[in-house]
Amino acid sequence: MTDLAASSPIPERRARSQAWWNAVNAWLLLLPAAVLLVAFTHWPILATIRHSLFITKRNGSEVFVGTDSYGAMAADPIFWKALVNNFWFALGTIPTSIALALIMAVWVNRNMRGRGFLRLAYFTPTVLPMIAVANIWLFFYTPDYGALDQLRGLFGLGGWNWLGDPSTVMGCLIVMVIWKEAGFFMIFYLAALQQLSPDLDEAASIEGASRWYTFRRITFPLLMPTTLFVAINAVINSFKLVDHLVIMTKGGPNNASTLLLYYIYEVAFTFQDSSYAATLTVVLLTLLSAIALLKFGYLDRRIHYQ
């Protein structure tokens, strides 16, 4: 903060005490945030790893078991089911919502009549609580009575238990999450599109390039950093999104819709097995750290500190 020239011994000592005073001030400013961050982020991360190596007996004493819990986890079919579900959930939601987001952004960015209304319509689901969204969609999927089955009824088809059947439950949840997230991703594309020079489009149209060609060869490649940024955030999000499961399926039927974080929640607070929950959390933390390394190591050189 202060750059005092150190020419003679006395100012040098003053400069040093100034630097010391500076550091004290800085750490005092940091202290409140640092205490809470350590207490609720750094310490819990370390404690999770530690607790995954112990089991708690009924009398409350802890016994070191090494990697036994990890062995049990590898043999737990529900864990694998949750992990595979997370994969399908991400694969089902992310590419489609990104594609939709891009289309929405291109439309909203045009001089189209009513673009304010379009933007509003696309973005609105983003500000709604997931739990309210789940309530509304739960009703669409209700057998016989729900909107979806009423629609089927028009075509003379019978009722279907959408959320109660392992073959349809994941698809139903994926459609709902796409609806919730696409508008959120749209605004990142919108921001990027607004920064592109209009000259590019003009030049392309003077050259006689078709609009589709311009989009495919010029606009889309220029939006690549945005796409990567959105994709990474979407992946991180897909590990956190479990609110709807509590209301809609409780991970069922037969764990067909369970996700890793939801399984952790169940193991910790329904089955009361906090050591195993810690083991599962270590897997989640490892996955998130891997994504973080990818993001900070590769992506942020382009995006973060412009």
Next chain:
Amino acid sequence: MRGRTHPVEAVAAWLLALIWLAPLAYAFWSALHPAAYATSFSLSAPWTLENFARAWKQAPFGRYYLNTVVLVTFILVGQLILSTLAAYAFARFRFRGSGIAFALVLLQLMIMPDVLIVENYRAIAKLGLLDTIPAIALPYLASAFGIFLLRQTFKSVPQELVEAARVEGAGPLVILWRVYVPLARPTYVAFGLVSVSYHWNNFLWPLIVTNSVEARPLTVGLAVFGAPETGVDWSVITAATVMTMAPLLIAFLLFQRQFVQSFMRAGIR
């Protein structure tokens, strides 16, 4: 390309917008009509506020509202103070270990309290805070995201303004308050909107640490109210759902531009 839009595209854009609004429109329809019309759409269906009245009577939504407002305010005020101080340290002080400290702060952007539910529950239980509003707020009070956003903003404050204030004899805290904070207003608004919407909507953590009407926020109250075991009728549940999301939705409709810009600013950094 911005000028001309093919009519087919315009129709598609509008169609998608209508599909996107349909679930919400449906929720309002069902909440504002008698249960008999919950699934049958007819222009002659009578309008009613009865569902809201019943929801309000059957569960303590007034208390849930109060809890959520207290929770969201508590978190926002805490985050603003802590992030401002920490961001100031990172932006304008040179001290040993600042690089590592900043990296440790950024870690929270990746590993949020949302995934550390098991250990944080243990900590809150040890503190004897289970089933209180501070229990919901504590893990979120120090926000890496807030610190990061404000640090970026503070770094762009012109050094001349800071020097001018120093010449007038202002100390570091006075400079922070008089120079940095006023200039960072857009960032505060952006962060505030994102934080309020996030914590208004947050569900899993409050569900875990609360257990009584006195501490439960709206989202958890709604989930308890709408659980199938309670046998409450569908229209009333939709009315409760609409009540839960109404304040944010109204705020969003009023300040649409501000919301979109805030989410944009917040997400891009």
